[in-house]
Amino acid sequence: AFANVAAFQRFDPAAPHTSRCVDEDLNRVWADETLFGPRDSVELRRARQLQPFVDAADLLLDIHSMSEPCRPLMVCGTQDKNAAFARRLGVPADLLIDTGHPAGLRLIERGGFGDPASPRLALLVECGQHWERAAEDVAIDTLVRFLHLTGIVDDHWAATRTRLPLPTEQRLVRVTEAIVARSADFHFLVPTDGLGVVLQAGTPIAQDGDQVWCTPYDNAVLVMPSTAHVKPGNTMVRLGRFEPL
Template sequence: MTSSLSSPSPSPTYRIELTPPDILSYEAGNTGTPYVTTFDSGKPGPHVLVQALTHGNELCGAIALDYLFREGVRPVAGRLTFIFANIEAFASWDTSNPNRSRYVDEDFNRVWSDETLKGTRHSTELRRARELLKFVDAADFVLDIHSMSEPCAPIMVCGATGQGGEKSAAFARKMKVPQNLLIDTGHPAGLRMIERGAFGDPQAPQTALLIECGQHWERSSVDVAIDTTLRFLQTTGVVDAAFVEPRLRVQPTAQTTINVTQAVVAKSLSFRFAGSVKGLQVIAKAGEPIAYDGDEVIVAPYDHTVLVMPSLAHLKVGTTMVRLGRATPG
């Protein structure tokens, strides 16, 4: 996709096509930890974990897990754990202000360093992360299901360059979906779950992926969440083709890997994009303006610069507004 940055656009609001699922029946679970359920095949195999509601306003993952529970998914080897993570944030869902239920005190996906988890600080999210830690650290494979503020094709976030990003991308290539795989540079605000411990070690076999299924409340994000989870489960070997294949709903297309080279961080509240921007938009020529920030013009650093998740939704000084990357086939 190549397009010019010409017309400015206000930050839009999006139609809510999804209804939050009723997950109360999963509260008891079977592990002693609320909203955590493990099925054990009784046979050797990997421990596979799928997590929804890392962000309480991202409904597609919760709908996907509810669907798989109701369809009777069971492991044929190893163990399978489903987690609804930030249930307190999800419980605050308000259709008139859906972004408010993203988290209660802080971003649940920035607290996963040992320093933070084993430190003395307290928050709603830290309490839940400390509860879930033993499941995450025991898993061989993790899929963390998310969605995005702005409409965008699905993206598999594989982790950081040299810190597990490449092994996770290799796994996503076996899954054949989604089209776009992202190897990034991590999050300066704190460690994500997919980067924790062995998942961030290129030499360790443990592999974690984060799927961004589309805009938070669009219907297609549910199809992506279900399809991606099914393919993930089959690729780990925990669930077999007989269960997965009849339930697939997305046609794979040739994959592309985007390597993030830099993040564009807002230095002022006057930060604005040079025109209407869309996730995965490609800026054809080096030097073309991408954004303005005070007196500064931020330009494309190279030909075919890919804009990764540009958004004004969380504009604050010091916040990443867009990441810039290079795309390569495969």
């Protein structure tokens, strides 16, 4: 399913970031109390259309791109079972287990996808920056491999449509905390390369008014840092550590 059609129809090359959503982030509205509550928005209407299909799915791949340049990243939600599924998929090189989003429940955490005891599995692939040509190849390659792994297509069909080689190895980043903007004055104090590593604990990395955030440990990984959508309550970056697989 093509998810946020209304936002896509508003796309303006002169202001590309403004078409990310119409009223709110479509990937923060998947809790029952939000979906079935009284609130209304363009994104909620679309989520309510998609909800029956999502709830009927056993396996789900949510395909995204990012506001800032970054290597492709497989977001496995909060569950190790999804990271194991990503290892079977084999792509991309970097996997992520995080702590969820304070702004709302994501699609890959809805229902059984977020329950460690459920056999339902969900992955979210961040393919690269929105307008990078390489992100298209990552999206199609990941989808083809997902369809093959789940038995929907045969070996020959998949082999003739994959676009990228498998990485030589995969690494897991486990997020320990998120940094959330308190105001529109939020800004970073260090270079913000996606999946960049800050070597020393205690390094100041971001500031919002009197609040200064420092790295809590050595070799802290900056996961999807961005100031493209700064407003109170938005996650600006997540901090994590590489773990052996």
